[in-house]
Amino acid sequence: MALITTETKGVFVxxxxxxxxxxxxxRESIDRMVDxxxxKxxxxxxxxxxxGExxxxxxxxxxxxxxxxxxRSGDKPVVVGVSAPGLAAIGELTKAVMDLGAAGVMVAPPSSLRTDDQIITYYRNVVDTVGTEVPVVLQDFPLSTGVQISSKTLGTIFENHASIVMLKHEDWPGLQKIADLRDAEAKGRRRTSILCGNAGVFLPEEMQRGADGAMTGFAYPEMMVDVVRLSNEGQPDVARxxxxxxxxxxxxxxxxGLGLAVRKYVLAKRGAIKSAAQRxxxxxxxAAAIADVETLIERQTRKLELLN
Known part of the structure; x- marks a missing residue:
């Protein structure tokens, strides 16, 4: 299986x-879901x-x-989240999954980090722990982690560590951060792949700012695939x-608190998994939330019929 690189693009669900x-x-639903x-x-x-719980x-x-x-993925790349409170756990899981053929690992910062120096030091320690041969995705998700990473700090981390090849961009609002990173690359900094999260809620705008695609779990991945493809083909209005x-x-x-329940309900309804259960x-x-989701799916289907 190929490793992710700074040129990786597309949709990673x-x-x-x-x-x-x-x-x-x-286990059976893992196979069904991957397929x-x-x-899509x-x-x-x-x-x-x-x-992913x-x-x-x-x-x-x-x-x-x-x-x-x-x-089950064959030659398709699989990135594995290895975030953990301690570096020892990150190192142990990273070795195990890379030995299995993972394309890279994703690491979010622990919520204890507060200063730029702490963040920079943390990712230096991550790279030292997993090894420079392992491609790393830096997950920037301050709404969940509480850790604010500025464009400047990200730039310092990328300059210091060539093995951090991708940013999972989930800042909100964060469109300017994408523009800042691409502007720095135009001025000579090395390229970094940028895939975006937040269920794709800003995906059309993110693509216009220079993102390479999406890395999120919306239960209709074909939407993200089409938006990325149409944006790359120079059809932003159709993508929207x-x-x-x-x-x-x-x-x-x-x-x-409800997002994963919605996502799993829709995945089960679409036959991707057997049960919407969370651990x-x-x-x-x-019942009321289910009725809401069913109404939204029905309206979505009608809108797509009109588009086609």
Missing amino acids: IAATPFEDDGALD FYYD GADGLTILGMM APKLTQAEAIEVTKRTIQ DVFDAYLPLVRYEQQP RPGAALN
Whole structure:
């Protein structure tokens, strides 16, 4: 399996972790879900992310999910989230997943970091721990981690560590950050791949600012595939038309504490996974929320019919 690089582009879906109703790993649904994502046009997958319920897995389960996903993915690249409170755990899981054939690892900063120097030092320690031969994705998600990383600090990290090849951009608002990074590259700094998260809620604008694609888990990955493709083909207005058809459901999924339940419900409804269950603790949709989602899906279907 090829490693991710600074030139990596496209759509890497943040995969859910399927569970049985009793909380056990649903191994059969892992295979079904991987096939679903690639059938919808995904270029690669990212597993064990924040929306993949990684903290609820044991180390052995994390390795099992990785092995099964990589085997099912064939030659498609799989990035593995290895974020953890301590560097020892990051190093151990990184070695295990890279030995299995992962294309790289993703690391978010711990919430204890506050200053630029602390952030810079942390990623130096990450690279020292995993080794410079391992491609690293820096996950910049301040709404979740509470860690604010400026464009300048990101630039320093990228300049210091060639093995950090990708930014998972999830700042909000953060469009100017993409523009800043691309402007610095135009002035001579090395290139870094930028894939964007937040369920794709700003994807059309992110593509226009210079992003290379998406790395997020919206349950209609074909939307992200089409928006990225149309943006790259110089058709931003058509890309926005496609995006607009899905926007109400994207927006609904952004509710804190409910987003994963919505995503898993839709994935189960689409046949990608057997059950919408989350491993405890985890919220489930009540009848009113299910009715909301069903209405949004129905309206989305009608809008797409009009577009086509």
